[in-house]
Amino acid sequence: MTTPPLNALRAFEAVARLGSFRAAAEALYVTQSAVSHQIRNVEEWLGRPLFEREGNRTRLLPHGADLARSLAGSLTEIEAACNRARNISQALVIAAIPSVAMCWLIPRLSRFLTAHPEIEIRIVYAMHGREINFHDVHLAFVFAKQPPSGPIIETHFYLAGQSVPVCSPSRLAHLGHTPETVADFLALGLLHDGTPTGWKTWLSGVTDPAATASLDGTTFEDFNLLRAAALSGQGVALCPKAMIQPDIESGGLVQISQRIQDDGYNYYLLCSTAAPPCISRHAQVFRDWAMAERDEA
Secondary structure, X not given: XXXXXXXXXXXXXXXXXXXXXXXXXXXXXXXXXXXXXXXXXXHHHHOOOOEEEXXXXXXXXXXXXXXXXXXXXXXXXXXXXXXXXXXXXXXXXXXXXXXXXXXXXXXXXXXXXXXXXXXXXXXXXXXXXOOOOOOOOOEEEXXXXXXXXXXXXXEEEEEEOOXXXXXXXXXXXXXXXXXXXXXXXXXHOEEEEOEOHHXXXXXXXXXXXXXXXXXXXXXXXXXXXXXXXXXXXOOEEEEEHHHHHHHHHHOOOEEOOOOOEOOOOEEEEEEEOOOOHHXXXXXXXXXXXXXXXXXXX
């Protein structure tokens, strides 16, 4: 008997794991027709179908599901052995925008590493507005107005992005009272995140909207710079509450109004579906931990 068609078995495992011929083709960097051809090779070698086909839909048959489970374990062992021989790291690569990395992820990461010392982690930046290569990145924390979508990612809502006005206790003490008017906020000194648009919108809802034509103040390109300026007492900033909640709890910042600024942006956790099986399992462990951390917080 001839040996099983190994390349075709790899294609079959990808289809079974990812749930579609199209997703498998993208993960394997081949065409969808090439994957279909490989599946036919496997079925011809086995002498029986692996999928039940209904029009354009396919459903994995029970013996196909059993074969897929066995292949997943075997391919993972082969991949791990080859990577050990090549001395290639099996690190789980997590991309995070700077605000999430500095304010949310890194302060909590030690808890994950303590609970899962067997999982190697690599943290990289995900720059807002730039495309992420999910063949190299396995998970990503992003900030977006709409849930991101793509052929090889799963999208999960993570944290609300609404902002609140905050300043340091010393800055508030300098004013001498809780700000209520536009003039009060201007006296605190406005700190801008990119443009004055956020403050212009927020101040338009203050009880006595005085003239707000001049919204002078320092502008910061990055949220972490804005947060640092607020913490150091340089003025009042509109910051996503999810990111500065620890600063409020520690007393480093004071929330000076209950009214929120909601521009429709939120934080999302994106998971690659193109990762190798061993990395996918580690990614699932991390995702479950991240969701539990969010719910506890």
